[in-house]
Amino acid sequence: MTVRNLQYLFQPASIAVIGASNRPHSVGATVYRNVLDGGFHGAIHAVNPKHATLAGRPVYPDVASLPAPPDLAVICTPAATVPGLVHQLGAAGTRAVIVLSAGLDGAAPGGGTLRQAMLTAARPWLLRVLGPNCLGLLVPGIGLNASFAPVGALPGRLAFVSQSGALVTTVLDWARTRGIGFSSFVSLGDGSDVDVGDLLDYLAGDPGTDAILLYVESVRHARKFMSAARSAARGKPTLIVKAGRSQDAAKAAFSHTGALAGADLVYDAALRRAGMLRVLNTEALFDAVAMLARPRPLHGERLAILTNGGGAGVMAVDALVAANGTLATLAPQTVEALSQVLPATWSHGNPVDIIGDAPPERYRDALAVLQGAPEVDAVLLLHAPTAIVPSAAIATRLLPLLQSGGRPVLTCWLGGDSVAAARRLCLDAGLPVFDTPEGAVQGFGQLVQYRRNQALLMQVPAALAGAEADRAGARARVAALVAAGTLRVGEADSKAILAAYGIPVARTVVVETADQAIAAAADIGYPVAVKLLSPDVVHKTDVGGVVLDIDHPDALRAALADIPRRLAQHQPGARIAGYTVQQMVRRPRAVELIVGISTDPVFGPVVLFGQGGIAVEVVADQAVALPPLNRVLAADLVGRTRVAKLLAGYRDRPAADFDALCDALVRIGQMACDLPELAELDINPLLADSAGVVALDARMRLTAVAPGSDPLARLAILPYPDELEQRWPWAGGTVTIRPVRPEDGPAHQAFFAALSAEDIHFRLFAALRELSPAQLARFTQIDYAREMAFIATREGAAGQPETLGVARVVADPDNVRGEFAVTVRTDLKARGLGHLLMTRLIDYCRARGLAELTGTVLPDNVRMLALAQALGFTTRRADDLVELRLDLAPGGQA
Template sequence: MSIRNLQFLFAPKSVAIVGASQRPGSVGATVYRNMLAGGFKGDIYPVNPKHSAFDGRRVFHSLAQLPRAPELAVICTPAPTVPGLIAQLGELGCRAAVVLSAGMDGAARHGGTLRQAMLNAAQPHLLRILGPNCVGLLVPGIGLNASFAPVNALPGRLAFVSQSGALVTGLLDWAAARKIGFSSFVSLGDGSDVDFGDLLDYLAADPGTDAILLYVESLRHARKFMSAARGAARGKPTLIVKAGRAAEAAHAAFSHTGALAGSDLVYDAAVRRAGMLRVYSTGELFDAAEMLSRRQPLRGERLAILTNGGGPGVMATDALIAGGGALAALAPETLTRLSAALPSNWSHGDPVDIIGDAPPERYEAALRALLAGKDSDALLLIHAPTAIAGSAAIARTLLPLLRAADRPVLTCWLGGASVAEARRLCQDAGVPAFDTPEAAVQAFLQQVRYRRNQNLLMQAPSAGGSGAPDREAARALVRAVLARGETAVAAPEAMAILAAYGIPVVGTATVATAGEAARAAARLGYPVALKLLSPDVTHKSDVGGVVLDIADERALREAAEAIGERLARLRPGARTAGFTVQAMARRPRAVELIVGVSTDPVFGPVVLFGQGGVAVEAAPDQAIALPPLNRVLAADLIDRTRVARLLAGYRDRPPADRAALCDVLVRIGQFAADTPELMELDINPLLADAGGVLALDARMRLAPAAPGARGADRLAILPYPEQLARTVHWEGQDLLVRPIRPEDGAAHQAFFAALTPEDVHFRMFGALRELTPAQLARFTQIDYAREMAFIATRTGAGGQAETLGVARVVADPDNIRGEFAVTVRSDLKGRGLGRLLLARLLEYCRAEGLCELRGTALPDNARMLALARELGFSVAAGDDAAEMRLLLHPDAGALV
């Protein structure tokens, strides 16, 4: 739904407990006791028709008796009472409720379910509901414990949202024992109204929350979740435990990729693309949250290991390499500094073994030498206790360096009581401390994965960004198949569609008889491959329906006869539609791959890549990504498979043409975004070698789409909206006004550099000499589902694109109001470009149904204020009179 009224959920000034009780063991009694014990400073209104007081505190017989509308209500009563209570609360003016009741799928009095009746009752009042069937909500900072959890939560700066009630109660106890605190702790329950997307949007803007932790069992609204998750992950570490890692919906399907719909691989792909970090246990969750929220961000992926023992250093190295990490290659100057500070028998490499008799001073010298170099991105300090130097003394000596380090430093204190004090000193100073080398390395690898996912978060590819396919030819073939009442696209038509999208395919002919096959083979040239065509056979090799390297016509006719005999024996009654004849592809050094598309029930179309051939199911090696893709995302998809190592070349085999392979993946994602009818696609095998790529076989499954449906509507991530680009005429030249994209970063930095200090002050309300990388990313790498930035661009000197101006709007998650800004290059001001850009922005806002457009300008920004008035904005002084507020309802604007 939205974040509307969620402030009453997280920061209420009064709470009504409907169904409060003193009956031991009841939910109402537990919630009432927790509310009193939590230290909540607002008003608490117990509601129970059978009591007038609990321990001297007034109890209200009904909601009508309350002295005022509660800002939050906690409902502990049976499910049939909930819709009526929600209706009463809404009429009173309550705007948020926690519904603990289970059983809401039962029938309501006037038809439908109790759940729907509850939602219907809440909707006219915009009353937000957490639950039903949840444990409740805790906000320790204000003493709010609106739950029936057995223990309270400690205050902290981590927000935790869980779909599992059982996990909530156990995890609270676990966290309390480890002194882990929370800004909020939310049991989502059924998520009938307030869901993960709403909570991510709210918590992303919560100044009391440093990191967001999620326990997810299932999702419903993929695009809403992805937009909210991407928005949250841009500003705060956002971590997820996804339950159900085993294959959830693997089943016999039309294609290999189709069998992966609903699989855990899809959730992995979504988490990566959202810039979140997935972990696999609650312990890992909190370790990672601590690392990511307290320490410096990881700048690279090279780890330097400092140890006083060879064995622990080797253990750490093994864990690092097994996890896909990399040791730092120490530069000569770093080695020189270390050699000057260490005994001659030190290891002279990474890991840096400073020998077991190392005193604190040797540790300090080695740590200084490593921190002085630029050849590592993080450090791991391992200490095994010895009788020569006390662990606590070493920790005290190193803490000033550890606190001041310009990169993440992890520590591992091996042992028990003898290193406990050193471990405590580090933890108290905010320096991560681990019990084993493997645990420390795992924490580092989590940072590596998080950094990679953050890089993927910044990608915003176009749905048509890899050259112009022949969409009309492909659409005609798709329509022709569906017009025949068919959904299965056999290899010949599937290959023709791929060719329309620029994917290299082997020469193929479709024939009905062995005689036609012989004539086709003569045209293509021997040797050829002969393949069965049957609408009743999914995998041709299962029935011996593929014969390769046929050298002449006689062998071809014998192969056709043998295929028919095998089909009759193995699949009696299966229909035969003829054969395909293909020229044999002589590429002995090529790697067989599979590329495909599946339609996930939650996330829509997904792209698969992996090792192909007939053993694709027996020895799966596959990865999945959400389309659309660009080359960066395609390369990441390739690198997540084992077959990537074969593609890199080995022995006398040169590397495969990686660029050509990336282009295939981009084009397949483009096809999925263009084609709402596409349900499944397999290209298997796709040959890849140094000479490029070649598709040898393909099959598709289609389904009719609703009139007017667009393929991009099914994508979990809205692609670059290239359809919004316009060519406009300005001062005798054509400009392109289009949405901004990540590739505009360099041009946008140059645009900012061309602004005068005065214009920067007008735009930023302060002095700023240049955009930081983070600011540049924020301006150019946007979520088009929630934000739009139109730039006016032209080709400048040297053929480089120039950004002349930008108009931007950021909508709230409800798509009700948006904040806008317009900036024009300083040397072009006063020439109508700002008006042109703002006109395009208003046109967009109207089309998107935005109800209200707001902006802020400084009182001395006369040009902006005049333009706003000209276009119908109301202009008034802000609350502090230091700025002017601009307001427009787009449908009432002066533009036509």
């Protein structure tokens, strides 16, 4: 990931249009006209050997003839010319180009494709390439329209990035009619160099952008995308339309999990994990643009509906109920306050029907009550036109209240010409406007889902219960299976690996003969189940390969005789490798679940959860999540399925042990991260009830891994790096220095509470008494791909871990410079812990390849300044702060 030189793309001081023309309807003519007409105040040059002047301006025959290298060049020439032009521009000093040309998949003269030749030409100069095959770029705030879009963009604070040029023009046209402006408007095209991840990183740090909107058809670099998306979405509302939701017919797969974990489910999981909001179609996109362009925080999910027509209110309630939304229940004091300002015939409930003859003052008074009601989180204003009061008069009276209220208010003006003026007044005032009650409810749903996604990022998970996983034992068993060529792993070995990770399994013994089966059953204890082992059978129940509730030896012999006959009937020629004899688990009130792992070609391993049993593919009740998981993420995964309601208990059935289920899912996620050979896992069924969970049947598919390959390369999100844990001598004992993890939240809050006011001021440059949930999550739920926080920890007096100090670094997207901070608990200062933490952090940064480490401290933080000097940092006074710098390059200061 890199944002290097992207400032020349978004904030150029000069532009050159290569291939500028006056040929009607040509790309070169359109782009040159748009650049000239956009209002850009920097130097504008045209390059074309066929023209001396264009639009009364001089035209240069080639790049070498330009009076100065442009910051940004726009290439509109045929594909074959692009690599040479990129080389000339890079050598001249240009650092960003937009390649509008298509056809770069063609062959280059020296071999390879023109696309690769273009990238090779750009690389020595760190020249950034937007495109090829794109529509261009607009930055309205500086008058930059380097595109061949038919209309320009209004200035605003919403960024739009699209992989579809057609959607760019559609959104531009629609946004102008709505008065929505943009900080930047980017057509990615093929994204050969500058891609979605790069732009997310840049826009996340752009002070002129308040919200980011994406249209994405595919993601190529999953970890880069996820890292950038998680960073952007934490700071700004980030909305995405992911096209291509439909899935081809399910391919043949080794397991149910492989068939069920479709690509769209995986994208959903990835976007949710990043904290982004996904919308599913163009109509929802436009509604979301209206919401994000004028964001107002939503603090809850309870909606009040204010309407002058009962029918419109009922339509909105129906839409809200269908979307599983929450209709606010008005408190008695709110009903009484409304009764003071409304006629006696008002609805006395939600929806608040203020009657069709309502004058502007009635709207205003009712809205003021709802905006002040603590049980209301947002208001939907529905208005049907009447001949009594002009709609525009109502809008005019409401505008001050709509703009000043602290809660989101969505307006829906029903009708056509008679409400057009009211709509325009609200649009001009920057308010979300919808045409139908259903559209307005959908817009509210988008706000709710975004709030949920953000809340998911802020929850601190509880620590995992139970014993530590025997990861070494599991890895050894997997390695032995792969070495033996056993890539389709049967029930016994699969359960052994699950047991190594602390997942309860039904006891299982592999046998080949009836006598062995009878001996195994006697050892396990009746009743037992017997199951076929065959390398040719995917689903044992489909061929009669499972017999349950066997309660004596004669029945076991009969079952072993019947299974081969049924197999021959259903699948002639299938081989029999043996049988498994399994403890018969009697849990009649348990819910059958499916849990598994599948491998997505883009995002790598994913964990699947849903309702299990033999009809699992028919029921199709499942959700997926990207590993690694914690208890919060596991609970969210379960909550996205219909079977979650059964797990919560009903009638005389108690709720399932939710903690045990979540712990099992976390451990499955740990397996996905630990075992690079694990391509598929299927646990079906996993029984769950009030006594816990137990895996009755399981199988795996393994794949060989190339020697020396990075075992983490397949993961979209880096797991906790336990290899970085170290024990260090300190203060006459030992202390563990390790990366922070989400479960450290409570200890981190206690650590913060133990800091003095002076230390908090030195660290945060502000006075705080406690960390907010968002701050706590930000400090403990880090992205190991771009930051690190080492904590010093030990077991406290109560047996719980306590955090003694922390040193953290956040790397820039280019992995060149890292910004550090270090804090030690106030009562432990002057004992060498800060030096120990910083030494560990510096070693890590060097190993990561960072070139320098920087920090900022207050001048009166003498302890930190002394520590920095002892570690070899240089200092520089800058206004009221001191800047610290350590060169990490070989031969630099240590």
